[in-house]
Amino acid sequence: MATKKHKRSRLLVKNYLHPLFVAAVVVLVAVAAWLVYEATHHHNLYSNYPPNQTKAPYVDGNQATAHVANFYTEYIKFASRPDLQKNVVASFGDDNLVFYDQYYRHGFDPITCTTVTPVSVSASLISTGPVATVKVVEKYADHTTQTLTARVLVTTALRIDSITCPGAKGNLPPA
Secondary structure, rough: OHHHHHHHHHHHHOOOOOOHHHHHHHHHHHHHHHHHHHHOOOOOOOOOOEEEOOOOOOOOOOHHHHHHHHHHHHHHOOOOOOOHHHHHHHEEEEEHHHHHHHOOOOOOOOOOOOOOOOEEEEEEEOOEEEEEEEOOOOOOOOEEEEEEEEEEEEEEEEEEEEEOOOOHHHOOOOO
């Protein structure tokens, strides 16, 4: 009986204390310990994934101003084609601006904040940072002007997020 137990213990030692088995167990314990260390010290294992997401986006003021100026140039060019104006809004703006353009139709165009199409538009930078604010001055045929503001941000590309009309126009209930 003693020899059977002795043979069984030798068989266990031979099978489970093989050098490759021991090395594999040591590696697994080391990896598990590293994962526990990372998790308990609040390290993000994927801090570089996706790349460029670790820094807050910064909107270049010159690019934001040019983007808004180009947007209004294209938008005014297609004043007689509302279907093409929707395409311009979708290509220069984000989903928020597209929704705003579709929903806020209160007897005036929510992009130009008027019922009359401007003759020309100029854009100048107010502020920059994660979101840039651009001042838009619209000039009309009767030599009057109107000032709006446009917010520009970076999502997958430079996009206009919102347009603020002067006064309470943007706060009117739907017609």
